[in-house]
Amino acid sequence: MDNVVHVDEKWFCEDKYKLSYLLLPRKRPPHRTRKSKRFIPKTMFLAAVARPRVILLRLDTTRIVNEYISQRTSQNRPKGTICTRNIKVVICAVYKAFLLEFVISSITAQWPHDDRRSPILIQQDNAKPHVAPDDPDIVAAGTEGGWCIQLPFQPANSPDPNSPDLNCLDLGLFTAIPSIQNRVPIHGNANLIAAVINAFETMSAETLDNTFLTLQSCMLCILREKGGSRYSLPHIDKKKLRKKDMLP
Numbered sequence: 001m002d003n004v005v006h007v008d009e010k011w012f013c014e015d016k017y018k019l020s021y022l023l024l025p026r027k028r029p030p031h032r033t034r035k036s037k038r039f040i041p042k043t044m045f046l047a048a049v050a051r052p053r054v055i056l057l058r059l060d061t062t063r064i065v066n067e068y069i070s071q072r073t074s075q076n077r078p079k080g081t082i083c084t085r086n087i088k089v090v091i092c093a094v095y096k097a098f099l100l101e102f103v104i105s106s107i108t109a110q111w112p113h114d115d116r117r118s119p120i121l122i123q124q125d126n127a128k129p130h131v132a133p134d135d136p137d138i139v140a141a142g143t144e145g146g147w148c149i150q151l152p153f154q155p156a157n158s159p160d161p162n163s164p165d166l167n168c169l170d171l172g173l174f175t176a177i178p179s180i181q182n183r184v185p186i187h188g189n190a191n192l193i194a195a196v197i198n199a200f201e202t203m204s205a206e207t208l209d210n211t212f213l214t215l216q217s218c219m220l221c222i223l224r225e226k227g228g229s230r231y232s233l234p235h236i237d238k239k240k241l242r243k244k245d246m247l248p
Contacts, residue, residue: 001212003051004162005122006074007062007103008169012178013042014186028233039212043086043192050101051212052205062102063193064090084189096131096138104141120149125167153224163229165218172211176203210238216248
């Protein structure tokens with residue numbers, strides 16, 4: 001498990017769909033004018049993490065957007081400002097480009113060089129836009145400079161090959177990031193990108209390690225069910241075990 005890098009995509013929104021307020025008597029709650037949650041702006045991010053060791057391998061998170069230069073001056077920005085636009089459909093070519101430019105380059109820059117000849121697995125789920133493990137560009141980039149980086153699919157958790165229980169990002173990190181991101185007001189795509197990246201970078205190593213412990217427990221449950229998914233997410237009191245130095 002120490003040589004596995006988990007990658008996944010996630011939409012992050014500028015605002016919550018439902019908000020709770022603590023109000024004084026006779027105070028009215030803030031008025032929200034969006035018709036529904038479909039009108040809340042959002043941006044897709046690609047994140048990659050590995051289990052913490054001596055150093056914290058929080059590898060990368062990057063937004064899946066296009067950058068363009070504004071052609072006209074408006075009330076929001078002057079002419080010539082670099083702006084971002086969401087990529088509406090993430091196809092295989094887009095996903096592969098982000099893997100090559102951000103994920104693999106982050107691994108070669110941050111991974112301990114003593115382990116570079118050992119296999120490093122970039123685990124992806126079985127979504128259709130994802131890249132085949134034997135893609136020539138991925139194989140060439142993964143073996144350049146003496147590295148041994150491979151791109152397998154996650155194990156098929158029958159009957160669901162895209163089960164979130166086998167990816168630590170879905171098991172807790174994609175919930176922990178918005179809890180930090182929503183502490184600051186966000187207005188616009190640029191502020192959303194900055195808030196998500198800051199939340200990813202300031203997340204504690206303990207939070208990251210907790211998700212890998214949950215992943216480990218889920219794998220044990222899958223083995224007990226002989227590959228099935230009829231189980232509840234286990235709770236092992238990680239804080240108590242960490243204080244006693246008894247983590248599995």
